[in-house]
Amino acid sequence: MTKKSKSAPAKATATPSSSGAGTRTSDGKSPAGKAGGNAKADAAHLNTTNNALVDHAYLSEAEFGTVAETLQRNLATTISLYLKFKKYHWDIRGRFFRDLHLAYDEFIEEIFPGIDEQAERLVALGGSPIAAPADIARYSVVQVPTETVRDARVQVSDLVADLTRVGKGFRDDSQTVDDANDPATADMYNGYAQTVDKIRWMLQAMMDDERMN
Structure with a gap:
């Protein structure tokens, strides 16, 4: 059979x-x-x-989605901010050339580590950063200039406006991810907000120099 x-x-x-x-x-x-x-x-x-x-570790799929959205956006924003400081570092001219040329690189050294930290935080939670140039531009809240800007006051004023927006974004996102059961990422954002606020204060103080008019 x-x-x-x-x-x-x-x-x-x-x-x-x-x-x-x-x-x-x-x-x-x-x-x-x-x-x-x-x-x-x-x-x-x-x-x-x-x-x-x-694997999203201790986060639910919904919680991960909330946290991942902020990490992707802030990663793109930090990359764009780095590139913008570099662009202005290369283009600055005039009496404030040396001061700003050096200061921009000092600020970059404080901002740059956040790129890898945010990308790796996303990976650690079971995600993967989207990093193509078009995606960076799509997610970022900072626009990297395509034109040449040499004037010190225009550069600094533009950066102060960006840093105001970025600092507020980190503060707001800290609360958002904390509510999504991720206090570790919230702590990261609090640290970045403090760094951005300090850089903003320093640049804003330079605008008080009448010679920059």
Whole structure:
């Protein structure tokens, strides 16, 4: 008597997300976890097989989504702020050239570590930073100038406005991620807010020099 062979169980098919993502990954396999790839998704949640195992540690998926959005935005903003300081560092001319040329690099040294720290924090929570130039520009709240600005007062005034916005953003996001059960990221943001506030104060104080008019 011939035994009937057991048929292999059918593979589960993922339900399409509300963002319109497909039910399969690029190589035809079923993705695990939440997939979407919409504008607010971090790279670890794009619809690809290699991102199937995403562990958010003690955060729920919803909490991670909240925290990841702030980390992605602040990462892009910090990169843009670094590039803007460098652009003005290269372009500054006139009587304040030496003071600002050197000061901008000193401020960069304080800002720069936050780039790696925020990216690695996102990875540690089961995410992955989106870092293509177009994505940096899309997420950042700081715009890197494409034109040449040589005037000291114009540069400093522009940076003070940016730092005011960035400092407030870190403060607000600290509260947001704390409410999302992530006090560690909140502590990071509090430290960045303090650094940004200090740099803003120093630049604003320079504008009190009448020779800058």
